[in-house]
Structure formats: C-alpha cells, structure tokens
C-alpha cells in the first residue's frame with residue numbers, strides 16, 4: 001500500500017503545537033527554579049547537618065533517582081490524592097513531580113559545586129574579616145553558582161525533554177498536542193515527523209543561549 | 224620599649240598526634256618587619272594561620288594590640304573559643320597574603336579589594352572604590368582594575384592580593400611565601416611592592432625562602448625548626464654569623480640551591 | 483499492607499520480568515553499539531565521525547517518549563512492520579547507544595596519547611593497541627557513568643508501557659484498574675524498580691573495585 005505524506009494539518013493546528021511548546025518550556029523552567037531551591041537547601045542541610053538530616057536527604061535523593069519519572073508522575077497525580085481524598089490539577093501535579101525530581105538531581109550538583117569552592121578562597125574571606133554569612137553570600141554562593149552553571153544548563157535541557165511525559169496525565173504540552181492532533185487527523189507519521197524536529201530545534205536553541213550565558217559567567221582560566 | 228604589637232607566649236598547636244608548634248615565644252614591635260625562615264614543615268605557615276585564627280591554637284597566648292585573638296574570657300583553662308563575629312572583627316585588623324593568592328575568582332581586581340572595605344569596614348561604595356583604586360595604583364595595577372583574576376598573571380594576582388590586604392589598613396600584615404608560586408621573572412615586582420610597604424612602616428611577619436629579600440627588608444630574622452624558634456636576631460646575627468648548627472645547615476642547603 | 487502486597491505481587495511479578503527482559507536487551511545492544519560508536523568517534527575518519535555526531539546529537543536531543551512513538555509509527559512506513567516489543571527495544575537501544583557512545587568517547591579520549599605511541603613503538607597493530615593497551619585503561623573511566631546509564635535504562639524502560647507492552651509499569655496500572663487502590667500499588671512498583679537499581683549499584687561497586695588497580 002502506497003502511503004502519501006500529508007502535512008496540511010500542521011497549519012490547521014499550528015497553535016496547538018506552538019502553545020504546547022511554550023508550556024513545555026514553562027514547565028521545565030518552573031521545575032528547575034523550584035528544584036534549585038530544593039537542591040541548594042538540601043545540599044546545605046547535608047553538608048552542615050547531623051546523621052539524621054544526612055540520612056533523610058540521602059533517602060529522598062536515592063528514592064527519586066532510582067524510580068522511573070513516569071511512575072512518579074502517576075504516583076503523585078493518581079496515588080496521593082486517592083489516599084488523601086482530594087484531587088488536583090494535572091499541570092500543578094506535574095510541576096510538583098518534576099520539581100521534586102529535579103531537586104533530587106540538583107542536590108548532587110550543588111554538593112559538588114560547594115565542594116569545588118577552593119578552601120583557600122574561603123580563608124581569604126575570613127582573613128579580610130567577613131562573617132560566616134557574608135562569606136556564604138559573597139564568596140561561596142557566587143563561586144558555586146558559576147561552577148554549577150553548565151550542569152544547570154544540562155539539567156534544564158533534560159527537564160525540557162522530560163516534560164513530554166506530562167502528556168500521560170493530559171497536561172497540554174507539546175507531546176500532548178501531538179497526540180491530540182494524531183487522534184483527530186490519523187496522521188500518525190506526519191505528526192511525529194513534525195514534533196521530533198521541534199523538540200530538537202528548541203532544545204538546541206535553548207542550549208546555545210545557555211552556553212552563551214555560561215561564557216559570560218565563566219571563572220578565569222588557570223584554576 | 225613600648226608594648227609589642229604582637230605578643231606570642233608559649234604557643235602550642237597539634238594536628239592530631241603531630242606537634243606543629245611547640246612553645247613559641249615571639250614579640251613583634253610596631254613598625255617592625257620580622258622575617259621567618261626555616262625548613263619545610265617547621266610550622267611557619269601554621270604560626271601565621273594561628274595569628275589570624277585560621278587555625279585555633281591549643282595552648283599559650285597570641286595577643287594583637289593587647290587582645291587575645293583566639294579566645295575570650297580570662298586566661299587559663301576555662302577560656303572559650305571566640306565567637307565567629309568576634310573573629311571577623313579581629314581578623315579585619317590582621318591582613319594576610321597567601322602563597323596561592325586566593326583571590327575571589329568571580330570578582331574583578333577592583334571588586335576583590337572593595338569587598339572587605341564595603342562589607343567589613345562599611346565604607347560607602349564611592350569611598351571604597353577610591354581607596355581600592357588608590358591601592359591598586361600603588362601596586363602598579365591601575366590598568367587592570369576591571370580584570371578578573373583568571374585574566375591576570377601570577378605576579379599581578381599576587382599584587383592584587385597585597386592590595387586587598389593593605390587596603391583594610393591592618394595593624395599587622397602576614398605574608399606567607401608570597402612569591403614561591405611565581406615564575407622567577409615575576410618575583411621582583413611583588414617583592415618591590417613589599418619593600419615599599421616595609422619602608423612605609425607597616426608591621427609585618429614575612430615567611431620567605433628569598434634570603435636576599437630577608438636581609439633587605441627584615442629588621443629581624445627568626446629561624447624556626449621542628450616546631451620551635453631556634454634563632455632570633457638581626458639579619459646580621461642570624462644570616463651572616465649563624466651560631467646554631469641546624470641554622471648553618473639550613474643556610475648551606477639554601478645556598479646550594481642557588482644557581 | 484503486607485497482605486495486600488502478597489495479593490498483588492504475583493501480577494506485578496510478570497511485569498517485573500518483562501522490565502528486566504527489556505532492560506537487559508537494551509543494555510547489551512547499546513553497550514556493543516555504543517562502544518563501536520565511541521571507537522568511531524575516537525579514531526574514525528571524518529566521513530564516519532560526522533554522521534556519528536549527527537546521530538548522537540539528534541538522538542540525545544530527542545525526548546525518549548517522542549523517539550519511541552516515532553519509531554513505532556515511522557518504521558512501518560519504511561516497510562518494517564514491527565510488533566510493539568521489538569519496536570520499543572530498537573528505539574530504546576538506539577537512544578542508549580548514543581549515550582554510551584559519548585561515554586566511550588570520553589573514556590578513550592582520557593587515555594594519554596603517549597600510550598598509543600608506546601603501543602606503536604613496540605609494533606602493535608591498531609586492533610592490538612585497542613584490545614591490549616587502550617580499552618583496558620579506558621574501562622575505569624567508562625564504568626561509573628555507564629552504570630548510571632544502565633540505571634537510566636531501567637527507568638526509561640517504563641515508557642514501553644505506553645505502546646502497550648505489559649512491563650512492571652503497565653502491570654501496576656492494570657492491577658490498579660482492578661483494585662482501585664493506586665497508592666499502595668504504585669509504592670510497591672516503585673520499590674521493585676528501586677530494588678533493581680539498588681542491586682545494580684551494589685554490583686557496580688564490586689565491578690569498580692575490580693578495576694581499581696588501574697591508577698591514573
């Protein structure tokens with residue numbers, strides 16, 4: 001059987017794809033912001049904490065990192081409300097899941113970043129009389145953020161791709177838009193031939209922009 | 224003679240089982256430049272770090288301008304380690320320049336010098352900037368105010384390190400082998416800066432392996448070996464007519480390394 | 483809870499085995515393909531490196547879910563009528579091979595040039611240098627990120643449930659369809675995934691200890 005590709009639908013439903021892409025990027029953005037807050041807080045709790053806080057942080061990180069994101073999405077969207085006798089918006093539930101997920105990954109990133117701040121530079125901060133809080137705000141934090149910036153870029157791209165999983169709970173992001181068009185036009189092949197390059201192009205464009213940003217904040221050479 | 228600016232008595236410090244400072248006594252008068260020499264591992268760095276309380280000391284006393292730096296309360300076994308805010312205040316008056324520069328890598332030369340002036344001294348931005356520019360000019364870096372440390376040569380970085388320390392107008396300046404990480408051709412520019420400071424009357428403790436420099440700037444030379452002060456006197460006494468056997472051996476080794 | 487677990491476990495068990503099966507296939511295929519890609523990256527001529535670069539960047543830039551759907555629908559158009567199972571395994575393997583390729587490239591690249599020169603100097607051929615000089619040293623750099631990627635494979639295999647393969651993920655969904663108790667079933671399934679990956683991490687630590695003799 002001869003199959004003829006037909007891309008007419010793309011123009012008809014372009015807004016579904018466009019708004020889907022916009023939502024995907026927003027979801028990834030919110031998730032990495034909240035993930036950074038979680039990750040940094042837990043990295044600090046881990047480095048300064050006692051055995052119990054360390055154990056709690058490790059449990060959270062290990063659990064999230066060893067369970068499929070898809071399962072976590074279902075668990076948060078269907079599992080938890082069913083036990084608590086409430087319901088929430090799919091988008092909200094997905095943001096919660098993706099934030100917890102990215103938080104678990106970013107703990108490790110921030111921990112490595114904090115460790116990468118040279119001890120001598122912190123000593124220099126002490127030597128000019130900075131208080132511990134000032135040393136954190138003006139020395140450790142800004143250096144650490146510059147060190148982890150490339151990892152944050154990679155994490156963001158990774159989260160952007162992960163947003164495609166939100167389609168399974170009907171969050172209207174890009175993959176959901178694709179599925180929707182597919183079921184309404186039966187143009188299975190064409191839909192994926194369009195959506196795949198959209199993900200690629202968007203991901204590369206975002207990455208190029210982030211690398212530009214990294215260049216601006218790069219710490220000087222011989223270190 | 225007036226009270227010494229830095230007064231060290233019976234200072235002891237161990238890392239685990241190794242005794243690194245074993246009963247150090249040392250007085251440093253205002254305006255004096257004391258050079259500390261000694262073989263590797265003799266405790267020179269640790270002595271400087273104790274004065275600035277980057278290390279706590281176990282026993283004995285370090286007073287800077289009459290204030291015990293590491294401990295609060297009456298002397299004796301019941302004294303307690305100083306709070307972080309006390310330490311910040313005390314360290315603000317003790318300058319330190321590091322062997323590996325330790326500049327803040329995310330800040331420009333100017334910002335490196337300004338940070339302490341604004342956050343610790345509480346100067347308004349404009350005033351801090353003027354003072355930082357003044358000191359960077361004094362160390363010959365007025366062209367490099369906006370450079371990040373990574374864009375500077377080792378010698379330039381170290382001069383920023385010196386400007387950062389002196390701009391705080393410390394009572395005493397501690398210099399720990401500040402040229403040993405530099406290429407030979409960059410050593411001169413840094414030492415010239417220090418010489419200038421010494422002749423301006425800055426009180427300083429200089430750990431160095433540069434013997435000519437020790438002779439030039441030191442009003443006094445202290446030789447440390449195996450956690451103790453072994454010799455203490457004028458450059459003439461210590462470097463030219465060494466009486467101590469281990470000191471003679473040390474100086475002979477240093478001489479031999481010269482080209 | 484325990485009683486509930488005992489009742490549902492047999493249903494989940496079949497899915498668990500399917501998850502292991504899919505993961506194992508993908509790990510083996512992607513390991514072989516990925517190491518070949520890595521060698522191609524490190525030593526191949528430009529006409530080989532360029533398509534490999536395109537392949538790697540395209541696959542790594544694609545969401546796995548989109549890749550699985552695309553392969554599932556595109557292959558039939560190219561005359562390959564595949565069942566969901568092989569289609570999903572191909573998609574996952576192609577995806578993981580790109581990642582393993584980058585890991586292998588990095589590991590090989592970390593070996594000093596002098597090693598190749600030394601191998602040449604004693605008269606080893608290219609294949610001999612690879613087999614006896616380069617790869618044994620690269621293993622140490624390769625293993626830690628590769629083990630991470632194996633864990634990712636196990637987690638990624640959950641996506642095959644979306645094309646109807648009854649793996650642990652879909653088995654859990656089916657049990658929930660009958661019992662209407664999502665939370666305990668999901669938690670149970672989560673622990674089963676956790677168990678696989680935990681076992682992997684223990685095994686990997688043994689493996690890494692075995693190769694720790696190679697100093698850097």
Ligand SMILES: Nc1ncnc2c1ncn2[C@@H]1O[C@H](COP(=O)(O)OP(=O)(O)OP(=O)(O)O)[C@@H](O)[C@H]1O
Nearest residue numbers: 238241243261262263264265266267268269270400
């Ligand atoms: N943080 C530390 N923990 C454990 N031991 C230390 C520490 N810092 C220094 N030491 C030990 O203390 C001793 C004295 O070290 P110190 O750095 O003060 O010597 P130094 O005279 O400055 O030597 P160098 O000329 O090599 O700089 C050495 O044996 C060193 O190994």
Ligand SMILES: [Mg+2]
Nearest residue numbers: 267268269400
């Ligand atoms: Mg030293």
